[in-house]
Amino acid sequence: MPRYAFRLNGRPVSAESWDAAQPLLYVLRNTFGLHGPKFGCGLGQCGACTVLVDGRATRSCTTPVSRAEGRAVTTLEGLGTPEQPSTLQAAFIAEQAAQCGYCTNGMIMTATSLLARNPRPTLEQVKEGLSGNLCRCGTHTRILSAVMRASGA
Amino acid sequence: MDALTLLSRRDVLKAGGGFVVAFAFGAALPRVAFAQAPTLSGAPPTGKPIDNSEVDSFIVMHADGTATVYMGKVDVGTGLRTAVAQLVAEELGMSAERITVIDGDTGICPDQGGTGGSTGLTRGGTEVRQAAATAHQMLLALGAARLNRPVVELMATDGEVRPIAGGAGVGFGALVGGRRFEMKVDPKAPLRPAAGYRVVGTPVPRPDVADKCTGRLTYVTDLTVPNMLHARVIRPPAVGATLTSVDEGSLRGIPDVRVVRVQSFLAVVSKDEWAAVRAAAALKATWTEARTLPGSSGLEQWTRTGAVERDQEVLNRGDVTAAIARASTRLSATYFWPYQGHASLGPSCAVADVRADGSSTIWSAAQGGPPLRATLAKVFGLPVEKMRIVFLEGSGSYGTNGSDHVAADAVLLSKTIGQPVRVQWMRADEHAWDPKGPQQLLELHAGLDAGGRIVAWDTQMWLSTNAPGTRALLAADAAGLTQEHGNGAGAMTQNGDPPYQAENVRVTAHWLKEAPLQMSNLRAPGKIANVFAVEGFTDELAAAAGVDPLAFRLSRLTDPRAIEVLTRTAEAFGWQARPSPNPRARQGSLLVGQGIAYMRYKQAENYVAMAMEVAVNPTTGVIAVRRVTCAHDCGIIVNPDGLRNQIEGCIVQTLSRALHEEVTFDRSRVTSVDWVGYPILTFPEAPAVRVVMINRPELPILGAGEAATAPVAAALANAVFDATGVRLRTVPFTPVRVKAALTQPRPAAATA
């Protein structure tokens, strides 16, 4: 079976896949047991599966594992832990910005990528930046507050 | 513990530690330990009862002074576990952070029925609280014996029993740790007086949030058990179609997949999830034609003209017909609410392990574990006493989404192939097959006298009958198994009458024989559409009378709590007192307006008022909701931050339903099967939300997971009317519909 080598949360790894088109999401969840990224739609429509590939928010449900070859992939687990959360994770926790939390991965990963490019976004820019991420529980208000808090606003 | 092994929570508890899951993680990465219950420090006594009459069923006090609470109600992202921990902490006299709550495991939790209708805290929480109040008495008694002082000289606080006068106390852990309370729940055990509350009423953070923000929480989708196979179910292309043939050759090239067919139930299983996904998409199968649905495009007409099974007089006060005839102003209007889905962000998922000896374990996110267990056992012929449903959180559900069906899929597959099976639906499965909130048609008539008093109000509603019995499971029907064919959506007629003074009031429900699609309870069943109609129509009456909508409502209310939520909303919002429509609506290219709505949930519970400011673009038909203000009175507040989170969620989710959502279907199938076909609110549309919470510590607990949804659509429609002079009576308020309404201005209501 072909193997794909990449960096995952800072460490070199490799994964086998019988299908080069297998979405990275399944490899992360099932081969590496990283359940931060979630299956929401598999269609690139909701953002629940978002990871960082070379620092950029990327939908792992529509990214073939072969495209991860040689890249650096970061998942929600790679950002921090409850004991040592990243700035954004800490802001989400402080704002209690989750209900079911199924979308939370996508929100934090997308916002991490957003803040890396634009550390002091306006509220409108954050809304625009998260426009491709869906939340069914209606946690929008808090998610926005959390991202603004992390940006120091 | 083996890699890739997750024991049931009870087994983990037996093993004595936190909730430890080790994953095979490749040599390069460390093994990750997940602690779901970080404060859990000891195994519960073996053979813990689950009988609702026993304190030990609900509460286990550990030797280190931490406690575990077992409840039958489940937390689906609502913060229920945290709120219940607070109730117990208050009664026992300890901190909520030292309490871990385990919910919805039928093997170890008392049966408190399903979770829904905002009863989690009201019924579930109250029962657990009474167990805690009973335990409190026992703690005092044990402390008295240990300290050799009478109970009246002692208090239980900060996790210990100590003399009120001061002096050394003894910790709860030392008093009972590791042993059972061995006492019945005493319904008369005194509750702590609200005046002294230290934990209830404080914003205790939810421990699950940190886990959710770091990928540590084990959702049902994340569960792996030994020998587990992944499955995908291939549903028929049309509702009611049967399977005629399957071409397994179409799976060539996909490794390790197996087709499982039980009559018309068709699935693929594999060790490899992606192989199952690929196979489900590739598998060629032929099905019969089926054209049994009415189609969504003519659904309003179908609802109005469909065969009625029975008429129900929900309410009849005075003589409506005579009063309407005498009224000086008469108005009529028709409101329609379409089919809507739960549209959970993640498709439903379950894992089932059905053993040859008839024992079974099902891991599920379903809100109704105990009733689901009874149904699954009966339908699949499994002994109910050997079936255990273990709740694990899933994507938020807001009622009965696809979780029951997917559990049935998993049970049928596991039973058929003799291995544990994980089934996760695909996006289209959830959108097409989750049971849905049904359509509602309401026709309203009212009469005002010369002084503007409401002398008559008549609500006629058409809705599909709640057929008795349990909801039919897709897998069981497909597999040809015998089962009940109930089809219910919940208490649909509540809030069909106005909450205002009106002399003659009648509410009639016309129950249709048929339902277009399978129904279920969707958040605040019936109430959202009913309040949309009643409060929209109230606004029409105010406009007809030329009166400020707020003043119109206030002058017809006497309940001080109702008046308070309205006035507090108006104050916080900055309500402009004047009749609608807004004479100065135009701001540049936009039309701006304000709207208000009020309701008391189920006419018996929470009081909620809501005001909104909208800007309507008449060129595009797009409604922008700029800000929402809501005052909310649900009696005593257990956790203000949790409550605020629920209220905010209710508001934003229902805005989504009012602005965007409609399940579409043709004669054969649901056609809105992804987020393009069934769009929901996006971030650029998210309004600023301001919540005013009124706390009444002396009053009983009421749930708050639904009430604030009910006035949303009405406040929105009322604001659009204020901005544009056009009344929207059909949801969703899509740009196309709004534009059409704006280009054909109609009178505010049909006046006769």
Ligand code: FES
């Ligand atoms: S799961 Fe990838 S975008 Fe929805």
Ligand code: FES
């Ligand atoms: S918190 Fe449930 S989908 Fe966002």
